[in-house]
Amino acid sequence: MSPKHIVFKKISKDKSVGVYMGKRDFVDHVDSVDPVDGVLLIDPEQLKGKKAYVTLSCTFRYGGDDMDVLGIAFRREIYISIRQIYPPLQDKEQGILTKVQDKLLRKLGVNAYPFFFEFPDNLPCSVGLQPAPKDVGKHCAVEFEVKAFCAESQDAKVRKRSSVRLMIRKVQYAPENLGPAPCVETTRDFLMSDKPLHMEASLQKQTYYHGEPIKVRVKISNDSNKNVRNIIISVEQIASVVLYSNDSYMKAVATEDSGDSVDSGAKLDKVYTLLPLLANNRERLGIALDGKLKHEDTNLASSSIIKEGVLKEVLGILVSYRIVVKLIVGGIMGSSEVGVELPFQLMHPKPDTVKESELEDEVVFEEFKRTNLKGMAEDEDEGNVSTGEH
Template identity: 75%
Template sequence: MSSKVVFKKMSKDKSVGVYMAKRDFVDHVDYVDPVDGIILIDPEIIKRKKAFVQLSCTFRYGRDDMDVMGIAFRREIFMATRQVYPPIQDTERSTHNKMQKKLLHKLGNNAYPFFFEFPDNLPCSVGMQPGPKDTGKHCAVEFEVKAFSAESQDAQVSKRSSVRLMIRKVQYAPEKSGVPPCVETSRDFVMSENPLHLEASLDKETYYHGEPINVRVNITNNSNKNVKNVIVSVDQVANVVLYSNDSYVRAVALEESGDTVLAGATLTRVYILTPLLSCNQERRGIALDGKLKHEDTNLASSSIVKEGVLKEILGILVSYRVMVKLIVAGILGSSEVGVELPFTLMHPKPDSEVRESEPEEEMVFKDFKRTYLKGMTDDEEEGNVSTGDAAS
């Protein structure tokens, strides 16, 4: 019999608990997987209070302790709240899939379903890597499910009566890849009758994380100048579009080949580069996928934006390009001849992506505890990737 992991987390006073069958929710561009689960309440502890569940998307652009004159360095992009207890509608109408039905049967009469639909204009989970000595939460897009008991939706909520789980909104590579990038350029030089010609191409448009990228370079040097070096890099471009339109360009893979092409000569070579986080872990300003624990993170995936969506509200947009530069020797100093090849870097769609639980699957409950987090105490909140985040 196969098993299905169900994640659970209880508030400290045991008044509410959250049960979810997954914490990754896929943005298919045309639609986004809904967020659903079960809230378990203890009526003896809640008494006359109500129970609520909340889905939020927050853009942080500074540590929590950087608040200045009461202005927090964070912005709520989206927030929706539902009352689950006492239920506003009957359980059947609130139940949307088989896993919820199985959990309701398993957990008994004090379990109640919840369901949220994502707007199609929200960013994906992504965060900017802090420096080695930085601490706390930093620039990131975060998603959170929060359950709490209170007198009303707007009442002050005790931390002991609430429970929070970080979730992710992710995208996978499209099933059909685009046309393999190819670009060429020619450069004329003073006192040279013929140009220097450079052509570069990739073998495909979409690459998966950890996959080597083959860059084919053809150089025809009909000029009277010498090419003294060929530099090939993979650049990550992260545009923070929500608050200041900052742009971070980082070479996440680099090869300074030292190849030379003398006047009148040619060169054809394939350079192989593999962009990996393991080679960039100490560098500030690298965009990372908003993973739920640090050991499970990687370079941020390329952003795919639905047509018509305002980019200004998407937080952090990530793209990649291959840069090929020729360093050309000259009497008055060196000059550069270069081209760029944009490409997509993403995860492939998993074979087991989000299937409805089959009746014969056995549910295995797995706790999320703050004490699992490296370097964090039980009183600290779950954080984004920059602090280690929730362990699974």
Template identity: 45%
Template sequence: MVFNFRVFKKQAPNGKLTMYLGKRDFVDHISGVEPIDGVVVVDNDYKDRKIFGQIICSFRYGREEDEVMGLNFQKDLHLATELVYPPPSDKQNFTKLQDRLMRKLGPNCFPFTFTLPPNAPASVTLQPGPEDEGQPCGVHYYVKLFVGENETDRSHKRSTVSMAIRKVQYAPSKQGRQPCTVVRKDFMLSPGELELEVTLDKQLYHHGEKIATNICIRNNSNKIVKKIKVMVQQGVDVVLFQNGQYRSTVASIETQEGCPIQPGSSLQKVVYLVPLLSTNKDRRGIALDGQLKRQETNLASTTLLASPDQRDAFGIIVSYAVKVKLYLGALGGELAAELPFILMHPKPDNRGKVIHADSQADVEMFRQDTMDNDIDE
């Protein structure tokens, strides 16, 4: 038994350039991002041409159907550019994937490696409405190889190959401090106060897990608590806009069990909520993890930053919080408490590798990616 690599393959429309990538999800470890490594196979007809590679971060912040009179709601950032062919004269350190592909694909195979800046925004898509058309708003990444005289040369669609990739983050290996808060409210011309204590069973949740919210209410006032509402709210901050922050409720439950809570009494109960994309289908503006074509996705993961100052202007910051509200009637008003938490995927094991027998045909090592070109001419 030997290790083989499953790769993604994409060819230019004219068949002269073929790109191979070992994976399309590249992990942001906060301190740095995994290098993007792959190879390109160059046809003999292009041996006298220059081939450049780029990593493009495409940030769409408005709908395509609203682009009129030259108005454009998309910005493309070139985060990395290098000359792929002719290859540099200095000796490079190849990855195992590159070394194996170069031996398999022959002398016309040339490696490339790109490095993303640590503060590059995560791949996030804002869910379009049912009637929306065109590319959804959000942050998208592409690896692009093209033929030109220099790196700023205009690329032509027939001699360009591009493949969508994602910049992702995975959950930390350790739990943080257990979230807990206590809020109190007193009332004018009324003695005593109403106290609400909210505790989560942990700080870090994985997608699909139940969130257990422990609620303790102590009513030392003369008001009556009539009902309780518990919500999971997703916060989205589009950094480009000063007023680009908004919240969406992605899971909620309203209950009168144990109510009304009379003066001098108390209540303790646990409420379970599971935030899922399946219960938020067709809701415009819900943040989703960046998705590749024909792949299912989920609610966007929490965005982890090394420091609050490392917020890229073209990024989308996602956060989550549990909010508990007590309703006291028209005269008593409301009392609310809020606890932030982290919602992410656990880090998978052995990503990008599969084991095959020695006798397996070489063609099974590759998986053809049949996506259409993602970047227009």
């Protein structure tokens, strides 16, 4: 039997508008991005002659909504697109519908209208920095949101109870064409030593999946007169906040302090295994995480793959990973370090997709709720908010 298709829905508190979407994750394939599509359900009696709109926005947030430093609020709308959905600007029959939209329109009836957005190719992916345990309600993140509302015009004030907001994610998956396995070597000469120390480090492949152990092969030929006292291998995550500054956070998310030694004149050839997991880094400030939805858990942020020609400054937060192999070398005159770095990618595999032609006529509706952040107030039933506020 073909798998049923889950459709996520969210209805405004006054029942005037409701949004139905077939997915919450939209894939950035580097050369193209999945379009955002869904269906807007309106209640003509509740609209009372007003128009209905849907917006797609990308926002960079830093700190709480009320945070203001030197008169500057660290909140920037990177992108916003607004569509008038009702009254429709074109006949519903003229538009090209996805399979899910077609099923929803038939199921929801005459008051349902499709909407469609194309992502620009220069937007960042959903990513955020983990706040410290005491920083309740504060976070640094790139967020995407679909918002539906009714108003006299798109620039008019909007009652919160007449609007609905849905968090979505823009994600990247591991590329199908994988690059060569990283390998690096170094030779170090020491004072008062006729021969050098040589080290080679290598990985089995360039791209690893979240939750997959990483095996690092280390080969050492110690022809020097120094002793290698210890070998430390770590996985480092580098998160560069490039939008408002050039802040860079480097965190070791997995470390193997082996205690292995290589005496003068000896050799070593050994494989070390590391497993970078969010579960081991939950209390650490500044760890970059993939965007989070609803009450689902997330993981360490995936590596950023940048389309050639796109300015990095607009990409919010860029994430990369590297293996660092460090030798602690000791001698009579004290100790020194010899190290190498192996860049690699940490990503999700591309999931198996269900072809639209295989979808059953029956769809399963699931409430679409935004994650409630600790210390963040719920939207009030009353009050007004402009369309530019989220």
